[in-house]
Amino acid sequence: MSEKNNKYGVLLVNLGTPDEASPAAVRRFLSEFLHDQRVVDMTRWLWCPILHGVILPVRSPKVAKLYQSVWMEEGSPLMVYSRRQQQRLADMLNVPVELGMTYGNPSIESGLDSLKQQGCSKVLVLPLYPQYSRTTTAAVFDKVAKVLRSQAEIPELRFVNHYFEHPQYIAALAESVTDFWDTHGKSDYLLCSYHGIPKRYADNGDPYPLHCNGTTALLAEKLGIPREQMSMSYQSIFGREEWLKPYTEQTIVELAKKGVKRLDVMCPAFSVDCLETLEEIAExxxxxxxxxxGEQFNLIPCLNDNPAHIEMMAQIVRQYSQNW
Incomplete structure (x- = not known):
C-alpha cells in the first residue's frame, strides 16, 4: 500500500443542528434526532405517532424561534464553532480533519467519504462529548457502523470513548473560568450545568452521571474552590419521565433564595456554544x-475554538494515533 493510501485522518463528530432557523428545517432535524432509539427508546409503534402527531408540529415552530434568537451571521453557532475547531485542529496536526454530525449536515457518511477520498485508510473518530452517554457517544458509534456496513473495504478505526478526566480538558475548563473571572470579577457561586438524560438510562448502566461528577470534582480541585461555592446540575429536561437531578432551573432558584447574588454558569458537557447554552442558559x-x-448572572462560554481546547484535541489525537 502506498504511503498516500496509508495515512490517517480524524473525524470530529458533534450532535448536529438545523440547516437554517426555519420551522421546516428544525422539523427535519428533530425528526432524525428523536427517531434515534439511543435517544428515545420508547416502543416505535407508540412513540412515532406521538412524535409526528404532537411533538414535531408543536415544537418545531417554537424551537425555530429560539434558533433565530442565537443564529450567527455565518450560521448556527454549533456549526460555526465546530467548523473553526475542524480547521484549527487540521492546521495544528497537519493531517486531514473532517466534520460529521450525528444528525443533519454534514453527515458522518460525508465525513468518512471525504477522508477516504484523501487517501486515509485509518480513521480516528473523536466524538466531542467529554462525558460518555448512550444518547451521544454510542449514537456516534452506531452511525459510523451503519455507514461502513455497506462498504466493501472499511478503514482501520479507532474511537475515543470519553475524555471527561483528561488533564488538558480539565486545565482548559479551569483556564476558561479564571480568564472569565480576570475580566469580569469572581462570582459568589459557580454552577456546572450538564445536559440531562433520563434517570432510567443511568440506572440501566449509562455511566454519564459518574463522568459528570468526575469532571466537576476535578475542576473544583483544579480551581481550588470549596464545594460549598460550586456544584453541578442537569439541564434540557424533556417529557414527563424523571431525569437526572438536580435540575438546573430548580438549582438556580434555590441558590438565589439562599442569598447568592452573582451566579456564573458553565456547561462542561458542550464542546461548543449552541442553543442549549446561548438560549436556555444565557437567556x-x-x-x-x-x-x-439574584442580581447578576453570567454564562461562561464553552471552550469552542480556544487554543487550549484545540491543543487538548490534538493531544488526544496524538495519543490515539500512536503507531499509525
Missing part, C-alpha cells in the same frame, strides 16, 4: 435567576 436561566432574587 432563560438568567431570567429565572433574576426573578428569584
Amino acid at each position: 432563560q436561566c438568567k431570567e429565572t435567576f433574576i426573578e428569584a432574587g
